[in-house]
Amino acid sequence: MLTIRDIATLAGVSRSTVSRVLNNSTSVNEETRLLVKKVMEEQGYRPNVHAQSLTNKGAKTIGVVIPEMLDPFFATMSAGIEKICQQSKTHILLAVGGKTAETELAAIHNLVRQQCDAVVVHAKVASDEQLVSIAERLPGFVLVNRYIKKIASRCVWLNNKEGGRLAAEYLLKQNKKAIAIVASNFGIADPQQRIAGVKQAHIEASVPHNESAIAIAHPNREGGALAAQKLLLTGQCFDAVVCYNDLMAIGVIQTLQENGIKVPEQVSVMGFDDLPIAAYCTPRLTTIRYPIEQMAAQAARLALFKVQGFKAQEGFNKTGASDGVQVGESRQDYQPVLVVRESG
Amino acid sequence: MLTIRDIATLAGVSRSTVSRVLNNSTSVNEETRLLVKKVMEEQGYRPNVHAQSLTNKGAKTIGVVIPEMLDPFFATMSAGIEKICQQSKTHILLAVGGKTAETELAAIHNLVRQQCDAVVVHAKVASDEQLVSIAERLPGFVLVNRYIKKIASRCVWLNNKEGGRLAAEYLLKQNKKAIAIVASNFGIADPQQRIAGVKQAHIEASVPHNESAIAIAHPNREGGALAAQKLLLTGQCFDAVVCYNDLMAIGVIQTLQENGIKVPEQVSVMGFDDLPIAAYCTPRLTTIRYPIEQMAAQAARLALFKVQGFKAQEGFNKTGASDGVQVGESRQDYQPVLVVRESG
DNA sequence: TTGTACGCGTTATCAG
């Protein structure tokens, strides 16, 4: 790998001169500038980011932690972040958190080691305390899927309870009386909050709720199929199912249909997230929209902004320009929206 | 951000000692070792990867370039790479190539700057020449979606022509006589190769092929819907459609159904890729399996392996252990497989 | 306009 010295030698100048043409810093003789540029071009020279970041106090890189790669929900989340990064010319370091708190925290710490001063995390298993202690040490640390009071200004979250409430309210209005729940085994509060919302809707409508009609599984299609089987096998009576996400809803529908149950005529099925797929599976999913792309974008903006502020405060902002990072209206709590289609 | 010096000072030792307990290199007095560990723990110290990689000649990081984030095909690809990385404790630096050759190449070059000695690329728009010239400078550069003769040992590719042939052959056997094609506007050879395969199947079956029944669009659901509309509007006659990928197939089916055309009774629709979604849309997709996850994994292994070999050759392999990177049977060309479901 | 010298955080070598 070529270094700045190699270029300097080849061009017959000093390293500093090469550095100058690289950064357009102080004026360089046009002649030598062109010569150096030519050599760099010929040799395909690319400055070593690590060395640069060592003197610059960090390269422009944002770390992203998602629980897994294959879930389209997280792809959408990443896409939201990526959009912001393009604007602010920031690179993405993507890490997969995996299943245990240990791996999840390791992923975050690795990002820190990589000098990602901005980090956006969808934390599935880590505890609030663990995340708080990380946040205290990392100014640009932002959570995208939970609300932790102590670090509320570093959280972007969805009103999950309202989501559950919306779903159940809608179903009750459709005259559905026995709402089953298919929840996920994610180690986070989301499922519980949504269930609380479902209960609240029942209370508001003065309809009793059968608490035993609940099945828990992995938050994907297979999990949904499995959960539906459990529900059927345990002889639960239900005319509607509220699912943790769209993928589970699809699995539930599939299992129901395989058992000769018509959706939505006999049983309504509601998804959650409103992934693109919700609009083109059959029947098209009635679901609760989770604006994850916007939320992720906002989280990225927030993280970048916090870092910027921190560096300015520390006196690092020598480059002058504030790099166009804007947090906008800085709304950090998002509201879910009911999307009515065909499945319920 | 704390440095090794801070820890050294706090522990009352020299940085070398701290470095030693960090890397378990030479033996350190158990007492001081524990002390240093304690200080590191308390302070939440994380060694700066950039500084490490500066002395170590590169951190263990693999760069990945995909054209876009939202396509599940690329999520699957990333998942394949991620699996290998977990095994070899390598980090992933993900970059989105975007729409132009310029941005695509920029993405690769940034990865190089980040000292990713291993890079796996799905190149959508860059030219063969550009990629070859990069490959010549980057030992761990591997392409995952094309075959370029000059750098064949750095390519992992699918037999696209055979894929097209399989699709058409199957349809012809179903007694379909007029096969339309929905291709993508990807700037790569894939679509053309598959079309060539379709033609070959016609020749083999001695059936004439209507070359004008072809529509081109973006390789996603919207593109598929649009392409189908074009096909219908231009009054093409067809009883089968071969699509560039599953998403387009889903769009095509949707448009056909909206126009009162039954799938597969009146028109068969074939996808390509066999993404998970192909198995649970309605009708379930008959498609051609593109083993992208395995291919991506193989590409990652290959890239890591090439780097390893290069470094050994350069005399860098001081750590001794060969880190468990294995290329396995090193098959780099993959064969597509017909998957029959309901849409055709 | 250009070159010299030092520092960024870490590891490795060599004395002690």
Add this chain to the structure above:
DNA sequence: CTGATAACGCGTACAA
């Protein structure tokens, strides 16, 4: 077993 000291590749005051 431990501590100086020299790299690693680059940016940048400072001097020339």
